[in-house]
Amino acid sequence: MSSTMVEVEPGVRVKVLELGAGDPVLLIHGWSLSSAVWDRQIRVLAEAGHRVLAMDLRGHGGSDAPWGRYDIDRLADDGAAVLDAFHVRSATVVGWSLGGMTALRMAHRYPNLVDRLVLVASNGVAGARQPDYQFGVPADAVEGGMHAAEHSGRLDYRRRAVGDPFGTPPDAQTLDWLQRISLQTPSWAANACMTTLLRTSQAFVLDDLDIPVTQIIGTSDPALSVRGAYWVQERIGSTLVELDCGHYPMLEQPDLFDEALFRAVTLVKEPHVRLAEGPSSHSVQT
Template sequence: MNSFIDVGDGVRLRIRTLGSGRPVLLIHGWTLAHEVWDRPMQVLAAAGHQVIAVDLRGHGDSDAPLEPYDVVRLAADGAAVLRACATEPATVVGWSLGGLTALRMAHDFPDLVSGVVTVASVGAAHVRHDAYPYGPPAGEAAESALRGFEFADRIRFRRKAIGDLFKDVPATDVLDWLHRVSLRTPGWVADACLSTLFRTEQTALLPNIKVPFSQIVGVHDPGLSVDGARWVQGQVDGRLIELDCGHYPMLECPDDFDKALLTLV
């Protein structure tokens, strides 16, 4: 079932729901949309879950205001979706940018979240910070460079940004599909969410997470530090599952990803 949820200030988010049972909220990554969860939705629904996949604000078919796109706002949007759709606390599965959002939801809205699974994300940060010395370089120069590429030629930048995060060169039809989905996200949204990826640092929240917190990561993901994932897992109660893939485990090794996900929700 497809519908829209009003999250305030005139912004509506597109959601897709499937199945019934214990709720699972699926949150996608930067410039993508709920479509990336097509197969996991089927698997989770068949296993007895109510599956809710959301298009983050500015992405997919959701409304795209000029601002805000910080992780606190994205988490509040996710909470609004759960209040509207779920009758009990949900496991929140967040991929990449969605992983930052999922951790924030568990901290800010503990009554709505029964567990967190981050995918290709450690949840605490996306790039290096003083409190998280892992992952790709941070800093204004690195952020400005990517935002400049996005502004100058978003079509080419999006294709390269997506394709470079696979372990192996993706099939052309897969890359074409992801590129089409990505280009539905306007430039001002992509720009703002790049800043969110670079500026969000949530390590101080980890000791306050009282629900199971697990990670599924690709050991060949150029956008993530496996050492960082192991460090984060030492701060929380949950499991770390490492797969032989890059940033897209649901596409690169779908059987292994489905198996891992079912053990964590």
């Protein structure tokens, strides 16, 4: 695996991991974390014959954290710049949480670059209730408290922020690991990206979307409106895969998540799928 710093605008570089050869897949992580959350998927996708690029969003992981723009257009432009830097003409883009919103915006702004979308623990449209998206909590109800917690008790806030969205509480080792990754994101970048997550509304993007889309969600995800995911699926006819987990399907249900991810990147079309782990096998209900 190689690690490259890509200049996405003058003076701002983002870190990108590259592994494998074949059809390209770009992985984009979520708020305050990094490409480290995709470690297993980077390996298994490369083993399956894909060229995997896993980027750290600006302000996250090993990327630069400038003072300034972290809006959804800027994040999407960074993703496009990464593909351009690696001479990728088009790719499957997989985005988790805030990364899912970034991936959807990329498909809108750069339709020739995005072959298909995989939205993980994300509907891609919004992270809070908006005038054109009537699901979840209003941004005004939570944004101020999150910014205040970042200011007054950053260590405790980040631990709660990365731990609470699990379907069941994670073990201490996993929580420690995620907290360490999260703390690599400085407060100004974290606050700006949280505002982007809560204030962005892009339901209008769905009207122009003409590529295969898969949503992989957890039915016990406290950070995602499952009803909102259903709404998106009805609007665009996306494939909707439900797993019995919370906001971290790649960690909580890794085998089933990998199965769903492989189906998505190889364009297996199944409108509504529920994957459940049995004693010795997987069951699929459509």
